[in-house]
Amino acid sequence: MLLDQWHADGGGLEQYLHFVLPELVIRGHGVLLAARGATRGTPKGVTAVDLRRGKLLPRPWSDWQEAREAVRVADSWNADRVWGLRAIPCKGSVWQPMGGSSPDVQKARGREPSRRTRALMRLEEETLQTAGCVIPMSPMVEREIGKRAPAKPQVLLPLPLLERSLEIQVPCQRGEISASSPLRILHCGRDPLRHGAKQAVEWFRCLKPRGIPARLDLWAKTVAHAERAIGASTDSLAEEGVTLHPWDGGFRKALPQADLLFHPTLYDSFSLVCLEAAAAGVPVVTTKAAGVAPLLPSSLCATEPRELADVAAARGMELFFAACAFSEDAWIAQCKEVRAGFELQKHVAEIESVLENFPR
Numbered sequence: 001m002l003l004d005q006w007h008a009d010g011g012g013l014e015q016y017l018h019f020v021l022p023e024l025v026i027r028g029h030g031v032l033l034a035a036r037g038a039t040r041g042t043p044k045g046v047t048a049v050d051l052r053r054g055k056l057l058p059r060p061w062s063d064w065q066e067a068r069e070a071v072r073v074a075d076s077w078n079a080d081r082v083w084g085l086r087a088i089p090c091k092g093s094v095w096q097p098m099g100g101s102s103p104d105v106q107k108a109r110g111r112e113p114s115r116r117t118r119a120l121m122r123l124e125e126e127t128l129q130t131a132g133c134v135i136p137m138s139p140m141v142e143r144e145i146g147k148r149a150p151a152k153p154q155v156l157l158p159l160p161l162l163e164r165s166l167e168i169q170v171p172c173q174r175g176e177i178s179a180s181s182p183l184r185i186l187h188c189g190r191d192p193l194r195h196g197a198k199q200a201v202e203w204f205r206c207l208k209p210r211g212i213p214a215r216l217d218l219w220a221k222t223v224a225h226a227e228r229a230i231g232a233s234t235d236s237l238a239e240e241g242v243t244l245h246p247w248d249g250g251f252r253k254a255l256p257q258a259d260l261l262f263h264p265t266l267y268d269s270f271s272l273v274c275l276e277a278a279a280a281g282v283p284v285v286t287t288k289a290a291g292v293a294p295l296l297p298s299s300l301c302a303t304e305p306r307e308l309a310d311v312a313a314a315r316g317m318e319l320f321f322a323a324c325a326f327s328e329d330a331w332i333a334q335c336k337e338v339r340a341g342f343e344l345q346k347h348v349a350e351i352e353s354v355l356e357n358f359p360r
Helices: 012-026 061-076 102-109 115-130 139-148 197-205 223-230 234-240 250-257 272-279 309-324 328-341 344-357
Strands: 002-005 032-036 047-050 183-188 214-219 242-245 260-263 284-286 301-303
Touching: 002 061, 012 272, 012 344, 032 061, 061 115, 102 115, 102 139, 115 139, 183 197, 183 250, 197 214, 197 223, 197 234, 197 260, 197 309, 214 250, 223 234, 223 242, 234 242, 250 272, 260 272, 260 309, 272 284, 272 328, 284 309, 301 309
Parallel strands: 002 032, 032 047, 183 214, 183 260, 214 242, 260 284, 284 301
Antiparallel strands: none
8 A cells, every 4th residue: 555645643545544454454465554654553454664765855856756665665565466545656556546636626726736736746647647447436536537548447436434333313303493403514624725614604604694593513624724714713703603623523423413514625536524424314515526426315415516605505405404304214214325335345345356356
């Protein structure tokens, strides 16, 4: 397994590997993780090697140096298969572009990439062209990669639901919305700019003119990051019913009491946040740039343009009231079906199959 950098307390990528890599070990495979910081918080049963060659260099030079070192580590370990989740060119590897397709990411952001970003995009392009197979995690990424490398073998493999102990929120059990029992809305995105923290607040604000009492809990990398992205202080937002949270794991604890998830993302190659909400029975309003959206039932997930705040807020209320009309049994059955479609063991078996069918 090749990465650029491993963060022991990182976001979705590290969380994913903390579940998947130990499962591969249990299945009898020797797993080597090569990344900067790999020896800190290494998943259970995994051998780790720290990348150090580019440690003192600025990016993008450090990325190129570490990519070459990672390939040398795989060669020295005599690895039978190389599986990469970042831009690390390794001939014949299986590449899973967790961040999506970088040209499409830059297009979504709507700005000219810097010299450093262009260098990283070249590194990713080399990774794509040298890979033996690509594992896109959503139809959106599959289409994007297909345009860049039409002849490259691809195996569509959505990410699994990692949190299996989520309680299911049943909307028909919800009491009436009032000042003492407001609508409970969540937003969660480590990068508040890309995941739309400001837009989530704007969507939320559109509920007040409709006379709907509501509160919004918003998670980001840090509270300071969220304040800058939204352009408002914690105190002023609190007066509107918005509470900011750091990346503390509280999102999953809040899901069983939530009514809606607002996720106005600019680009998400998949979005575990949307999947977890839907699996917990919490309707999601997101954008077409959320890769998982077309894989979820329309009763659990709707997409709207992020700039149309009033439309998105109205769609959220439509989803919520429609969900309340489901019987308890029908709603729970739907959520269980979502969970079954994104089961971890099934995902790991398919990863294993891809690695076996595309030898280095």
